[in-house]
Amino acid sequence: MDLNINNYTNYHTMTYEERLQNVTVLGAAGKMGSGILLLTAIEMADLMLKPENKGKTFVLNAMDLSNEGLAGLMQYLRSQVLKIAEKKSVTLRKMYHDRRDLIENSDIIEQYILDVLSIVRPTSRIEAAYESSLIFEAVSENKDLKVKIFKEIDDNNNHEPWFFTNTSSVPINILDREANLGGRVIGFHFYNPPAIQKLVELIWTDQTLPEAKEFAYEYAKNLRKVVVPSNDYAGFIGNGHFMRDALHAITEAEKLSSEMSMPEAIYTMNKVSQDFLVRPMGIFQLIDYVGIDVVRFIMGVMNPFLDDENLHSPLLDKLFDNGVKGGQNSDGSQKDGFLKYERGRPLAVINPETKEYIGFEALAHIDEKLGASPDPGIVWKKLVRIKNKEEVLQKFYGDMKAFDTLGARLAIEYGRRSNAIGKALVADNVAHKDEDVNTVLLTGFFHAYGPINNYFD
Amino acid sequence: MTKLNKKIYMVAGYNTISMGTGRSEFHPKKPRPGLEHYVKESGQKTLEMIGGADNVDECVVGNFMAARFNKQAHIGGFFPMIDEKLQYKPAMRVEGACASGGLALVSAIKSIMAGTAEVVLTMGVEVQNTMKAIYGADVLAGAGWYGKRKDGHAFFFPGQFSDRAGSYYEKYGYDYAREGMGRWFRNAVENARLCPTAQEYENKVPDLDALYKKLKPNGAGFVDNLNVLDCSKVSDGASTIAVVSEEGLKRIGIPMEQAIEVVAFGHKVRNITEDPPDPTELTCIKATAKEALDSAGITINELGTVETHDCFSIAGVLGTEALGFAKPGEGPKFVAEGNTARDGMIPMNTTGGLIGWGHPTGGTGVHMAVTMWEQLTGNAGDAQIEIKDKKPYGLTINMGGDDVTVVAIVYKKG
Numbered sequence: 001m002d003l004n005i006n007n008y009t010n011y012h013t014m015t016y017e018e019r020l021q022n023v024t025v026l027g028a029a030g031k032m033g034s035g036i037l038l039l040t041a042i043e044m045a046d047l048m049l050k051p052e053n054k055g056k057t058f059v060l061n062a063m064d065l066s067n068e069g070l071a072g073l074m075q076y077l078r079s080q081v082l083k084i085a086e087k088k089s090v091t092l093r094k095m096y097h098d099r100r101d102l103i104e105n106s107d108i109i110e111q112y113i114l115d116v117l118s119i120v121r122p123t124s125r126i127e128a129a130y131e132s133s134l135i136f137e138a139v140s141e142n143k144d145l146k147v148k149i150f151k152e153i154d155d156n157n158n159h160e161p162w163f164f165t166n167t168s169s170v171p172i173n174i175l176d177r178e179a180n181l182g183g184r185v186i187g188f189h190f191y192n193p194p195a196i197q198k199l200v201e202l203i204w205t206d207q208t209l210p211e212a213k214e215f216a217y218e219y220a221k222n223l224r225k226v227v228v229p230s231n232d233y234a235g236f237i238g239n240g241h242f243m244r245d246a247l248h249a250i251t252e253a254e255k256l257s258s259e260m261s262m263p264e265a266i267y268t269m270n271k272v273s274q275d276f277l278v279r280p281m282g283i284f285q286l287i288d289y290v291g292i293d294v295v296r297f298i299m300g301v302m303n304p305f306l307d308d309e310n311l312h313s314p315l316l317d318k319l320f321d322n323g324v325k326g327g328q329n330s331d332g333s334q335k336d337g338f339l340k341y342e343r344g345r346p347l348a349v350i351n352p353e354t355k356e357y358i359g360f361e362a363l364a365h366i367d368e369k370l371g372a373s374p375d376p377g378i379v380w381k382k383l384v385r386i387k388n389k390e391e392v393l394q395k396f397y398g399d400m401k402a403f404d405t406l407g408a409r410l411a412i413e414y415g416r417r418s419n420a421i422g423k424a425l426v427a428d429n430v431a432h433k434d435e436d437v438n439t440v441l442l443t444g445f446f447h448a449y450g451p452i453n454n455y456f457d
Numbered sequence: 458m459t460k461l462n463k464k465i466y467m468v469a470g471y472n473t474i475s476m477g478t479g480r481s482e483f484h485p486k487k488p489r490p491g492l493e494h495y496v497k498e499s500g501q502k503t504l505e506m507i508g509g510a511d512n513v514d515e516c517v518v519g520n521f522m523a524a525r526f527n528k529q530a531h532i533g534g535f536f537p538m539i540d541e542k543l544q545y546k547p548a549m550r551v552e553g554a555c556a557s558g559g560l561a562l563v564s565a566i567k568s569i570m571a572g573t574a575e576v577v578l579t580m581g582v583e584v585q586n587t588m589k590a591i592y593g594a595d596v597l598a599g600a601g602w603y604g605k606r607k608d609g610h611a612f613f614f615p616g617q618f619s620d621r622a623g624s625y626y627e628k629y630g631y632d633y634a635r636e637g638m639g640r641w642f643r644n645a646v647e648n649a650r651l652c653p654t655a656q657e658y659e660n661k662v663p664d665l666d667a668l669y670k671k672l673k674p675n676g677a678g679f680v681d682n683l684n685v686l687d688c689s690k691v692s693d694g695a696s697t698i699a700v701v702s703e704e705g706l707k708r709i710g711i712p713m714e715q716a717i718e719v720v721a722f723g724h725k726v727r728n729i730t731e732d733p734p735d736p737t738e739l740t741c742i743k744a745t746a747k748e749a750l751d752s753a754g755i756t757i758n759e760l761g762t763v764e765t766h767d768c769f770s771i772a773g774v775l776g777t778e779a780l781g782f783a784k785p786g787e788g789p790k791f792v793a794e795g796n797t798a799r800d801g802m803i804p805m806n807t808t809g810g811l812i813g814w815g816h817p818t819g820g821t822g823v824h825m826a827v828t829m830w831e832q833l834t835g836n837a838g839d840a841q842i843e844i845k846d847k848k849p850y851g852l853t854i855n856m857g858g859d860d861v862t863v864v865a866i867v868y869k870k871g
Binding site for chain 1: 522555589591594595598603606607608610612676677678785
């Protein structure tokens with residue numbers, strides 16, 4: 001082995017390129033892992049193709065326990081790299097200028113796909129990570145599993161690797177301490193799907209190596225991501241808001257169920273959060289998109305770290321126990337959860353007692369009960385694009401406050417709760433500032449406006 | 458100089474729609490009509506107008522690259538598919554990149570002059586929306602010299618004309634040049650809105666000038682000196698017209714006033730392996746147009762309308778200089794002042810040209826002739842312009858590659 005204690009420090013002072021010469025993505029066939037793998041493969045290939053890196057070897061291990069998943073992963077990668085290559089053909093032509101044999105765009109695109117894929121080594125064996133200097137972790141959201149894997153790799157890896165975890169809920173300092181990593185771990189939380197979502201939450205601790213942080217920023221910049229730093233509290237900013245926001249909706253629906261049926265109450269809160277709060281989708285659709293199982297699990301991970309708050313929903317437990325889980329099929333289509341879907345569109349709502357779905361068309365009386373929006377022209381799709389958003393929203397919610405309808409009342413309360421959650425994230429030092437909370441919701445959740453605002457005062 | 462040895466006419470023109478982005482029928486991910494559809498539609502319509510396929514002696518089709526866009530060569534073999542009465546008649550395909558349609562017309566004219574035919578069914582066709590633009594760029598690059606493909610731009614032809622525009626900006630000023638190019642774009646769309654077959658027929662952008670100014674050329678994603686509005690789009694379409702002798706006109710029974718006369722034509726090529734002698738000039742267009750006008754014995758002052766090859770707005774502007782309407786460096790001013798607009802001194806591309814009507818590459822030359830036939834015989838519908846007695850002539854300029862193959866034809870009402 002080339003390693004001895006004398007060159008220990010060398011591993012921390014590796015250049016950006018050196019760090020990326022041998023990388024492993026754990027959980028590479030998963031929803032998040034495959035995206036991380038794709039982006040990293042592209043970044044590594046672009047480094048490899050620089051003239052100064054000619055002759056250097058770049059290795060990206062795509063590690064996943066599922067061989068079936070890995071087969072699908074390679075198909076996915078090929079199709080995605082093709083799309084990326086087609087889009088950046090103008091640059092690729094310059095990159096391959098010295099390859100006189102590559103003449104047409106199609107020649108260049110094919111070669112690029114080959115170059116990217118030649119970096120990627122699919123494997124179901126964790127030993128692949130023993131040679132890597134950078135490990136991206138996107139395995140399931142289970143602290144003990146993460147700690148176990150990190151320890152196993154670290155015990156067998158002589159390169160003092162850095163661990164970039166995609167956890168959205170487990171505190172980084174705990175992973176660091178329990179796996180005994182001495183500050184070589186950082187939270188690098190992509191949003192789903194990583195190839196498209198611009199947001200990355202970056203979480204470091206007092207122990208985190210400054211070099212790792214620096215690298216993380218450079219890597220994020222090269223991937224053209226928007227970085228929002230979050231402090232190291234379970235759930236960070238994104239789930240810190242989403243989990244509490246979801247719980248608010250569930251609690252409100254439960255309250256409403258004293259005066260209407262539960263399906264009607266779920267439908268009500270979903271509609272209020274989408275139409276009245278002008279969000280891209282209703283809150284129960286979002287829970288289904290993320291997965292009822294995942295939401296429930298993340299709440300479970302976060303809850304032990306919260307002192308005076310109980311982040312837990314018996315309703316989610318009930319649905320989960322009954323096998324209603326939401327999430328996506330392997331082809332990307334939406335599975336049924338709180339709502340039932342056809343071609344991605346919700347059209348019915350569940351009765352949690354019977355697991356039967358009630359069609360939206362039978363709920364027109366609820367729409368009537370909720371009342372009209374102050375301005376039916378204000379829909380999310382339009383709102384995200386208009387320039388004087390603030391002015392428009394002041395008026396919209398100003399008018400809404402004067403409405404004496406169920407919809408208006410629930411929406412104003414919802415907006416205030418979302419605002420309070422956002423402010424608490426700053427007050428509790430999870431977020432550094434108001435703006436960071438808003439950026440996460442705007443960028444990672446595609447909201448048209450941030451939760452910290454004065455529209456609902 | 459080629460002098461015509463007899464009277465030659467064109468009649469019974471037909472254009473299919475120019476299909477592609479901009480048309481509401483167009484969905485990039487759904488199946489679309491293929492080559493056969495366009496060949497059949499345009500061929501049958503012209504045959505209907507000339508009394509059926511029995512009246513046809515020969516067929517010729519201009520097509521650039523079906524061999525790659527559609528994996529189909531041997532386009533002449535499609536004529537009997539249009540009408541079984543074309544079975545066992547002579548037919549062929551001719552090619553000269555985007556001037557293929559023009560070459561089909563030249564071929565038909567020569568058949569008439571040679572006396573081998575009295576009626577030639579003349580078509581131009583291209584179906585290009587079979588692949589993404591980035592691969593289409595590879596195919597279209599075939600209009601240039603392959604020896605230069607490697608060092609050319611990913612979007613090869615936009616790259617070539619971007620270089621021309623860049624040289625022009627350097628010589629005469631960026632803002633000045635772009636003002637003329639922007640006006641060229643606006644004229645193209647405004648004219649296209651009057652022609653139901655045009656690709657930009659349904660364009661509803663309220664302020665075309667503002668849109669043009671907003672989209673600055675950006676070499677990071679496209680080419681350095683042109684934006685997408687400076688470029689003709691990717692189009693599918695076909696055009697057909699009958700080229701006939703006096704004898705042929707009698708045979709098909711169409712009155713003279715419904716025909717246009719071919720007064721003269723010019724046809725030249727410039728060495729494809731060489732760069733243009735001056736990037737700010739279209740020298741082959743200049744020489745070919747001169748030949749046609751000289752042969753017709755007229756000057757540009759007698760032209761009532763021109764269809765010119767504006768595959769890029771810069772080519773439109775440079776065309777005004779090559780034809781002599783503007784002095785070198787004054788094309789942008791000439792265009793910006795509205796001289797080429799439909800109510801201007803010399804209306805150009807009255808149904809939108811390549812930028813507005815569309816550019817099914819191998820079909821464009823014939824499309825120009827059909828438009829000329831429509832305008833000079835009063836068949837242009839909402840796009841009709843007034844043809845004054847003092848200026849009874851029309852001119853079409855069809856260019857292949859970067860000013861390499863040029864066909865210029867002078868017409869007047871029959």
